[in-house]
Amino acid sequence: MKILRISGRNLASLAGEFCVDFESEPLASSGLFAICGPTGAGKSTLLDALCLALYGNTPRLQQRSSRGALPDAGGESVSTTDARNLLRRGSAEGYAEVDFVGNDGVHYRARWSVRRSRNKVSGLLQASNMTLHRLPELVALGGTKTEAQAEIAARIGLSFEQFTRSVLLAQNEFSAFLKTDENERGELLETLTGSAVYSEISKRAYERYKQEQDAVRRLTSRLADHAPLAQEARAELDAERAAVEVALQAVDVRRALLEAQLRWHQESERLRQNEAQAESLLAEARLHAEAAQDRRLRLATLDEVQAARPLMAELARLDAERAQVEALLANGQGELERAAQGVHQALQEVQGATLALETAEAAQLAAAAQLDAAKALDATIATLAGAHAQLAARRDESAAELARTRALLGEAETRLAQTREAETRSAAWLADHRRHEALAAQWPRWDKLFAQAAQAAASEETSIASLARAERARVNAAATAQAAQEAFDAATGRIAELEAARQAASAALAGFDPDALNEERQRLDARREQLGAAVRLAKGLHTARDHLARIDAELERTRSARSTADTALAAALAAEPALTGAASQAEQALSAAELACAGDVATLRAALVEGDPCPVCGSAAHPYAHQDARLHAVFELLRTQVAERRAEVQRNLSEQATRRAQLASSGERLATLAQERTALAADLAELDAAWRANPVSGEAPPAGERQPWFEAQMSAVREALEAIDARQQAARRAMQARETAQASFEAATAEQTRLREAAHKAQAALGTLESEHKTIGAQLERERAALAAVLADLDPVLLDASGEGWQALWRRNPVQWQAARAAEAKAWTTQSTQLFEQRAALAALEAAQREAAVRAEHAAGAAAAALDACARSEAELGERRAARAALFAGRAVGEVEQELRRAVTSSRETLAARQAAAGEAAQRETRVRSALTQAQERIGTLQDDARDAAARLADWLEDYAAHHADLAPVESQAQLAGLLAVGEAARAQERAALAELDAALSKADTVLAERKAQRALHEASASPDGAMQDGAAVADALQAVLEERSAVHERATSLRLQAAQDDERRVRAQSMLAEIERQQAIEARWGRLSELIGSADGKKFRNYAQQFTLDVLLGYANSHLNQLARRYRLERVDNAGAPSLALMVRDQDMGGEIRSVNSLSGGESFLVSLALALGLASLSSNRVRVESLFIDEGFGSLDSDTLGIAMDALDALQAMGRKVGVISHVQEMTERIAAKIQVRPTGGGSSAVSVGT
CATH class of the missing domain: 1.10.287 (Helix Hairpins)
Known part of the structure; x- marks a missing residue:
């Protein structure tokens, strides 16, 4: 991990933007650089910006008490440990930004930012934000602040605490790694070496041991729930079950006999009902068949009349066509009349269109003179309108200027009056609150004392609570020690009893021969x-x-x-x-x-004529003409x-x-x-x-003969196996008893050992707690004295400001009381500043008021002149527009001309359309007359054809009446048409229905005969003795037997279940004992491993493994310490009973005497801590390679020679490729370092950052 750039804005004393780029000269080529500047200039703020951008926190904020609070805008307060306190006072927003190379070799940019609401200095502080981007494409990683923090920590590979131990050694934190506890030291070494696997192994070993313990407890609990019956109880159960089974078989025999009789009666009744049902169905089928005679006659008639269907169809076709032609003839007469009327109307419309065209042409000629006059007026109006628009704009501008100057005058007079009133109020407020003047004059000093007093009071309360807790813990520890000793004594007495039981169980087990039993069973x-x-x-x-x-x-x-x-x-x-x-x-x-x-x-x-030749064969004789x-x-x-x-x-x-x-x-x-x-x-x-x-x-x-022989042989084998099972079960019970006694003895022995250790630990804990109680009491006395001293320093100024009882009021709520005094001091300072500013502003406001009055007067004159000129222009423009409105009602000339042209064009088009319509009407009249003539000729032809078709149909009806007297009569065409209306599908459906009636009758007859035969056969199978002939009596007797069987079967089922459950418990208990033994062996193995390396937090094996890492680190550190301070040598405290990461110092000038690291002086601690820091830099693993190191202060405690040695060590470190930055006020040291980051105050509590040599 390597830092490339640190930048920010408005952080503490660093006002505005600042940036330190380690990839630019001279820092890029310098492995060692100094951060220089006066005290309080803001050197440590640079390192704060580094921590803020990466972790949102800083080391020096962590050092403060979390109970304090600072006043902020809007009456709000902010915790002293809140990172937002680094936002510069008087700034609305700020940020810290760092570019770095992650442990994956990729460049990233981390940013922390904070702002006030509405981006105003007076706004409330908002929640801070953190982001992470991958460079150079600026791809965002993590959506929320929490996600971004996790991504940053993953890319760096170090937590905040680990970062401040290995990369940034802040003020008062330089020796933190030297004096930290063993667990934190182990976590840092684990992260730096990438060996987290040891912690994971430790946790998993601990968890696995717990899982195996739970498994043993579960198996033991299950075994207690599956104890089998005693031998006597099992024998009684088997005897009762056998008796119940015999009774159940007897009941089943009686039930089967009664069920057979009941079934015979039920079958007889069913057959009788079936026979009656068949007789009913046969009678119904006969009725249906007789009722269908009329339907059969109608179906035969329908089949016979189908021959007349073509004759009826032809007659209907001719009638329909004749009606259609007659309708067309009637419509044609009306169409002819309408066509004649259309011709007449078209001629009249042609005459009207001709007259309209002449009128439109005359109107166009008459409007020419007025159009010329309207064009002249339009030109004049356009010229006047432009001039009037300019005058109107000038008038509006003058009026706006007058309103603005008068508004400015009113505002100036208002501000002047308000400032005079505010100046009077400020002077009066300061006179009323004169007692706060001394408090406000040195408020930073009093504020610091208040913070010290609050911290001392909080420490006092903490010590009081700690003292009470220590007292309670001491009393509890005494009771625990006594109870542990009593439990140990009781366990010792229990062991003797368990040993006797174990020996008795072993003797009982010796009476069985398991091998012989197994051979016989096989x-x-x-x-x-x-x-x-x-x-x-x-x-x-x-x-x-x-x-x-x-x-x-x-x-x-x-x-x-x-x-x-x-x-x-x-x-x-x-x-x-x-x-x-x-x-x-x-x-x-x-x-x-x-x-x-x-x-x-x-x-x-039919068309041949006697004597004329045949058109087909040419013969003049026609023997088959008819x-x-x-x-x-x-x-x-x-x-x-x-x-x-x-x-x-x-x-x-x-x-x-x-x-x-x-x-x-x-x-x-x-x-x-x-x-x-x-x-x-x-x-x-x-x-x-x-x-x-x-x-x-x-x-x-x-x-x-094989079946009975097989049953006898199998029965003999089962009896022998049951005897073997009984003996083996007795042997297993004896084995279980022996193992249970052995396990109880071993458990009691282990419990005795555990109780002995618990008693010793309880006594040791009691001694530790008594010592801690005394230490806390002494610390409480020191804290009370420190609080009294701070309150004495505050007393003189607060007696005047708040009266005699101020300390009691402060103790009730220190934070709130301090905030109230801060508000009073701030109010006094604010009012004093406001009074000075108000008096300075009065003179400027009076001059501004006089100037505004002069400007308003000038603007009034200009507005009146512009208004007069605009009125004259408007009057002239109105006269011209009135004259134009009298021509064509003010319409545009182009619009009127276009309208006249459209009227002439439209009239010509209308005339042409009317002439074309007249020609079409004449043609339509001619077509209608021709169609009427053709229709009249077709009607005559159809009438002749219809008479011929009617004659042929009459002949068919006469023939039907002569030859089909057995069918229904057909006396008219209407009756024939009704019969032919029945379609083929309907006739087929009727024919099928009649066939179904015949089939149903035949089937019903067959079914009746069959069912009579079935009933006769069943009656013949009746019992010859006639016993139990009454079906109801048989049903009652069967119900009684079923109730009796239900009771017997329920008892038999219950006894079977009890026996099966007892068998299952016997088998399961035997198998569970073996399973418990196997699980106990597994538990013991994991217990030994957990005792060696297991722990819930993973620290046992981690600290054990990190002992070797610490030894390597101490080797690196001692090589550096050999140059820095040859007198001392760091060593790890060796604890044979447990892993140790504690450190000690061997003083080689005192004959190798061992010293605590806490006994070193300030300069000695710095040198040893520097050696450890240099060793950590050498130890960095491939996963977390630390290439940047920042050291804040500590060199001032070194003499000149030792300082030179420290500088040589830092030079050696930069030669290894690492970049080292130091903050120091030692001039000799800063002179030796060529590259410098200068932090110079610029006044007003702000500083500027620059890089130079």
Whole structure:
């Protein structure tokens, strides 16, 4: 980390902007530089700016008591430790800025800034702000102040405290690293060396030990919750459970019998209801079928009248077309009349447009003279308006000047009166508050004494509270020591009792042979496995043989079905050519008949004239000129035959497809069954081989007798295993008892050791607290004496200002009382200054008032002259505008001329449009007359066609009445039209509905017969003895048995659950003991590690590791100390019981005597601290390489020779590439350093910063 530039504005005595650039000459090439200047000039403020920009705090503000407060603007106060106190008094804003190289090698700019509200000196202090930017692109890092502080600390790699120990050694803080406590020294060394891993290891070891302790406690607690039943209680539980199980089986037998009887009654009632329901459905279906006769007659009629649909459609088409033509004819008459009227109206509009054009041209010629006169007046008015505008502007300016001068006169008179009044008030206030004059004259001195008194009073209160706390701690420590000794004595007595219990448990465990029990259990487990495998193999063999028999039967059925399908397919293929040929012949005959009966052929035959040649064949003889009804009958017969042949062909194709599908399905199924049989045969062979290989197969009886034999063998093995389990459980209980006794003995021994150490520690703590109590009492006496001395210095001036009781008032609230006196002093000073300023301002205000009166008088004359000239110009302009308004009502000449031209153009365009419209009207009249003639001719043709169509329809109705007397009569065209209105979809729907009624009737009849048969079969299955024939009685008896079973089953379930839970507790307790033992071993291992290096804050292992870092640092420091002060040598205090980072000094002139670092004089402490600082600079790791060092004061305590040695050490440090800056008043030292930063006072409490040589 390296500092590149320090800049700021308005910080303490450094008013305005200042900047120190270490990358510019002469500082860029100088590794050592001095910061020079008189006392109080602001040298330390430069280092304050460095700390403010990086951390928002400074070392000398941290040294102050946090209880003090300073008055600020608006009656507010600011804490003495607030960094905003560095804002210069009388400034509205300020900042501190530092450019530096971070530990990542990147350049950054950190900035701290503060301002007052509204950027006014009298405004309240606002919260400070901090920012960080990456250079040179000025990319912001961190959005808020807190985020920016964290980013800066991360880039530097040091906290504020570590920064002030290794980079900046401030006033009164030079020896801080030498005399700091061990923990803070360890943290700094850890940061400088980048070895935070040791702290993390220490924390993790401590946390892991706590986790393992918690795990042991959890397991022990779980074990206490899973204790099994005693052996006697378990035996009673098993006996009761067996009795309840037998009772439950008996109840289940009675329940099954009653349930079977109840089901028979329920089924009988269900079948009776089904039969009655079927009878009802059959009667309903018959009623529906009978009611549908009228619908069947209507459907047959609808099918028959479909032949008349083309005749009705043709008649309707002709009627519609005739109505359409008649409507067009009627509309054409009206259109003709309208066309004639349009021609007449168009001619009249042409005449009107001609007259309008003549009128517009005459008006344009008459307006020419007046247009010329209007143009002349417009030119004159434009000239006069410009001159009038200038005069009006001059008039307004004169009036504004008059108002301004009169306002200035009023303001001057007001300020003069206000200043005279303020001067009188200030003089009166000073006379009334004369007692504050002495307090205000030397307020800085009294303010400093007040701060000292407040600090002394706060220290006194702190000491009083500390003394009370020390007394309470001493009493508590005495009680703790006594309780610890009593607990130790009780633990000693407990150990003897636990030793006796441990020996008794060991003797009980010796009565068991665990190895023999395990061998017997393994033998029984092997026998049980063999029996289980044999049972499974026997079942598998039986199942496989049954499955093989079923597959063989299905194979036979599938082969038979395939043979049948093959025969049927061959027959269908053989019949297919004959059926196809018959269908083809029928279709050819039908095609010939259709050609003979085609509509075009019939039309040509009807048009033939006897004797005239035929237009098709040319023959003059026409034997078939008229159609024969027999030809149509033949045609219908052929069409029916074609439909029958086509149906036969389709049925043959369907039969072929069905048989082919059957053949394919049979083939696939045969292949599948063959694969299954092969696989099953292989499985059967494997099962048979496995059965013969099982040792039990030689003992087992034949297949029909194996099941009882297997059950007997398994029962014997289970009984033997239960006996082994009982003995092993007893052995485990004895083992558990022995281990529990052993653990209790070890825990009691460890507790005795812990209590012995606790008693010793309590006694030591009591001695320490008694010594601390005496020290605090002596310190309280010293602080009281210091407070009395300060109050004695304040007493003379405050007796006059505040009276005899001022000390009592001050003690009630020192800060508030001091602020009140500060306000009084400030008020006196303010009023004195104001009185002097007010008297000086009176003369200037009187002269300004006289000058303002003269200016106002001159402005009044100029305004009157301008007003008169503007009025004359306005009158003349008004006359000209009135004359112009009489012409064309004041309208613009161009507008009038354009309007006249538009009127002429519009009239010409209108005339042309009217002439074109007259021509179009004449053409429309001609087209309408032609259309009317064509419509009249078409109506005659349609009337003839309609008469022919009506005659053909009448013939069809007569034919229907003669041949279809069994159907509904059709007597008129309207009735026929109503029937034809029913569409094909409706007829198909009705036909399907009638078919459904027939199917429902057939189905209902079938269902009734089936249900009668079912009921008869069920009645035949009734019990022959007739017991329990009443269904209600059976249901009541079953309900009673179910209630009895519920009670028995609930008891059985409860007993099963108790037994299962006890079994589970027995197994779990055994496993948990082993788990607890394993966890205790893990806990002990981590406990030893935590005792060695573990701590909650990580300091134990960190301090241990940093001992080696400190030894290296002391090696560097002693090499520098050998030049600075050969007499002394720094060493680390070696503590064999715990890691130590404490320092001591060996005095080599006194035979190597050991001295405390606190016993060194001021000059000696400075030299030793300087050696440590130089050693820290040499020790910097790669992660935090410190390349800048700033030292504030301390060299004044050195003699001339020692100062020279210190300078040589600083020169050696800069030769290593580091930049070192020192603040000192020693002239000899500043003369030896070429590069200097000069801080010179400029007057008024401000200073300027410059860089030179």
